[in-house]
Amino acid sequence: xxxxxxxxxxxxxxxxxxxxxxxxxxxxxxxxxxxxxxxxxxxxxxxxxxxxxxxxxxxxxxxxxxxxxxxxxxxxxxxxxxxxxxxxxxxxxxxxxxxxxxxxxxxxxxxxxxxxxxxxxxxxxxxxxxxxxxxxxxxxxxxxxxxxxxxxxxxxxxxxxxxxxxxxxxxxxxxxxxxxxxxxxxxxxxxxxxxxxxxxxxxxxxxxxxxxxxxxxxxxxxxxxxxxxxxxxxxxxxxxxxxxxxxxxxxxxxxxxxxxxxxxxxxxxxxxxxxxxx
Amino acid sequence: xxxxxxxxxxxxxxxxxxxxxxxxxxxxxxxxxxxxxxxxxxxxxxxxxxxxxxxxxxxxxxxxxxxxxxxxxxxxxxxxxxxxxxxxxxxxxxxxxxxxxxxxxxxxxxxxxxxxxxxxxxxxxxxxxxxxxxxxxxxxxxxxxxxxxxxxxxxxxxxxxxxxxxxxxxxxxxxxxxxxxxxxxxxxxxxxxxxxxxxxxxxxxxxxxxxxxxxxxxxxxxxxxxxxxxxxxxxxxxxxxxxxxxxxxxxxxxxxxxxxxxxxxxxxxxxxxxxxxxxxxxxxxx
Numbered sequence: 001x002x003x004x005x006x007x008x009x010x011x012x013x014x015x016x017x018x019x020x021x022x023x024x025x026x027x028x029x030x031x032x033x034x035x036x037x038x039x040x041x042x043x044x045x046x047x048x049x050x051x052x053x054x055x056x057x058x059x060x061x062x063x064x065x066x067x068x069x070x071x072x073x074x075x076x077x078x079x080x081x082x083x084x085x086x087x088x089x090x091x092x093x094x095x096x097x098x099x100x101x102x103x104x105x106x107x108x109x110x111x112x113x114x115x116x117x118x119x120x121x122x123x124x125x126x127x128x129x130x131x132x133x134x135x136x137x138x139x140x141x142x143x144x145x146x147x148x149x150x151x152x153x154x155x156x157x158x159x160x161x162x163x164x165x166x167x168x169x170x171x172x173x174x175x176x177x178x179x180x181x182x183x184x185x186x187x188x189x190x191x192x193x194x195x196x197x198x199x200x201x202x203x204x205x206x207x208x209x210x211x212x213x214x215x216x217x218x219x220x221x222x223x224x225x226x227x228x229x230x231x232x233x234x235x236x237x238x239x240x241x242x243x244x245x246x247x248x249x250x251x252x253x254x255x256x257x258x259x260x261x262x263x264x265x266x267x268x269x270x271x272x273x274x275x276x277x278x
Numbered sequence: 279x280x281x282x283x284x285x286x287x288x289x290x291x292x293x294x295x296x297x298x299x300x301x302x303x304x305x306x307x308x309x310x311x312x313x314x315x316x317x318x319x320x321x322x323x324x325x326x327x328x329x330x331x332x333x334x335x336x337x338x339x340x341x342x343x344x345x346x347x348x349x350x351x352x353x354x355x356x357x358x359x360x361x362x363x364x365x366x367x368x369x370x371x372x373x374x375x376x377x378x379x380x381x382x383x384x385x386x387x388x389x390x391x392x393x394x395x396x397x398x399x400x401x402x403x404x405x406x407x408x409x410x411x412x413x414x415x416x417x418x419x420x421x422x423x424x425x426x427x428x429x430x431x432x433x434x435x436x437x438x439x440x441x442x443x444x445x446x447x448x449x450x451x452x453x454x455x456x457x458x459x460x461x462x463x464x465x466x467x468x469x470x471x472x473x474x475x476x477x478x479x480x481x482x483x484x485x486x487x488x489x490x491x492x493x494x495x496x497x498x499x500x501x502x503x504x505x506x507x508x509x510x511x512x513x514x515x516x517x518x519x520x521x522x523x524x525x526x527x528x529x530x531x532x533x534x535x536x537x538x539x540x541x542x543x544x545x546x547x548x549x550x551x552x553x554x555x556x557x558x559x560x561x562x563x564x
Contacts, residue, residue, distance in 0.1 A: 010289010098375030
């Protein structure tokens, strides 16, 4: 079973929920899919080993064979190739490695070379199998790293996927084919607005979800009112507290110091199990 | 004209609240909301839209089932796993490369333009706002960011605005790169937490690779004194100016709930924000 933890708005507590849920479950797999800013292991502290590199295939043009016909540049919908009078130029960062240029070249002048864009790391500790992707700094495209990371999911495992913020491609890549999404929000106008954005995407993708309200007690009632109007289940409420914020700032799980939090996360998991479509 | 972009690495550190405060303090800046997939500035700025236009973000493949003879070559050649065993295209995974269209022997596949969102120009009580309404789940957020900034520059040029305030997205990926490319100053709003510090370092490395000058604000500065000291030491090492710090304060939320920036309510935070803003002005003019 694959459970994504997502939010739309950043900083609402996705990683806090992922980590505390994982620790309250014990036996599970955790993937940090926020490959741009992978923070989950600051809390889990699993000793990590590099498992593999992530690369894209970029075109390599053989100047001897290239007749400068320009078909490759015409084909590329990302404008990653430009035909100049004396050569065809590649803009590496824009190329997404679709392989189309190689297919259209009539002179067999295009080969492909690997370009490293990130790395997959993993390890195990106290029954938790943890893996993360790390996007190389300066690389624009995180979805291929997330895709590679997700290849490590094992059937039969309970897998928690800590999603990147936002509602566009990195988030979509993370939640795609998940059985359930836990949406973490804060009860503020910003939290509500971004929550609606991810709910729209999940409705389109037909992925069931419920909501954890973090920093409960601040802001206003708009999130609670909206969710009850829409009939969306509230999985739990984590109270706003400086003490919890301080624990989090040091990378300490909140269930260790607060027994009622352990119960809260166990309850959340039970509600998730009931919410997963059979 | 100077362009200032606020980024953070980690989400939820206070980027949008800071931009709203700067917009209120600066008067007459053009504001650009480049956090396109979680855009929140309009909640505070209460914009009155004056112009809208659709933006084409990407192409998506579609298969004509009448022509398709189920050969499966499209699925075999697609590198994004966007075509499943029953040869259905999954829009959320399709990157619009056109390889399937090219290889299909039956000419059963066509590529269709997809609207990524609507580019909007609005009037607000603090000045012009350039922003988008993104279509849910769309890709092409880098393209949207570029369109938002382009519109902001055009408006700033016409209106003679001195400053463009850009609200950037979290992370270090394509929308962040599109938000800070060519910016005059990137302000990183960070918080003294382990993750805040970790993410600050990554986004700072990105900005320095892209040769964008950086300054830092520490938000929620009293949450962890020890990590705050580590951030200060890091900034000293890297010769990054710290413009100021703001203690943990729920006035940000209180003002947001009433549709205001934090400097528009009676709050001790106002003084902190004024200090930071004048630091920014000094940096831009030295």
